[in-house]
Amino acid sequence: MTSRRTFLAAIPAATLALAAARTSSAQAAKLEESDTAAASLGYKHDASKVDTKKFATYVTGRNCANCQFYQGKATDAWAACAPVGGKLVNAKGWCAAWAKKT
Numbered sequence: 001m002t003s004r005r006t007f008l009a010a011i012p013a014a015t016l017a018l019a020a021a022r023t024s025s026a027q028a029a030k031l032e033e034s035d036t037a038a039a040s041l042g043y044k045h046d047a048s049k050v051d052t053k054k055f056a057t058y059v060t061g062r063n064c065a066n067c068q069f070y071q072g073k074a075t076d077a078w079a080a081c082a083p084v085g086g087k088l089v090n091a092k093g094w095c096a097a098w099a100k101k102t
Contacts (some may be wrong), residue, residue: 028080031087038084038095047094055096065091068101 031038033045042055047063064081065074070089072079078088083097 028086028088030078031081031084031089035084035087037087041083041095041097043084043089043093043095045090045093047092050094057096057098058094062094062098063091064089064093064095064098066101067097068099069097070101 031043033039033043035043037043042050042058044050047058047060050058052058064070064079065076067081069081069083070079070091071081071086072091074091077091079091080086081089081097083095089095
């Protein structure tokens with residue numbers, strides 16, 4: 001038989017376990033180049049592979065890490081991006097929504 005004290009002591013542990021599970025499952029997914037939003041914006045994980053004929057606004061040196069929409073540090077390999085629904089984009093990537101970080 002479980003005592004009331006044992007039961008009450010288990011509640012904080014269970015709460016912490018649930019919070020940890022929510023945090024790990026809440027992490028955004030990495031954006032795939034085949035994703036509809038990615039394809040419409042010409043997103044590439046590697047900016048050097050952008051189709052410059054189709055996306056003439058691409059300029060060498062522009063990438064997700066130096067875009068205003070990149071929600072991580074410039075040193076982060078992947079970070080969330082608002083124009084693609086908060087999914088994670090590669091710092092070395094690029095898309096047509098690129099805007100100079102101010």
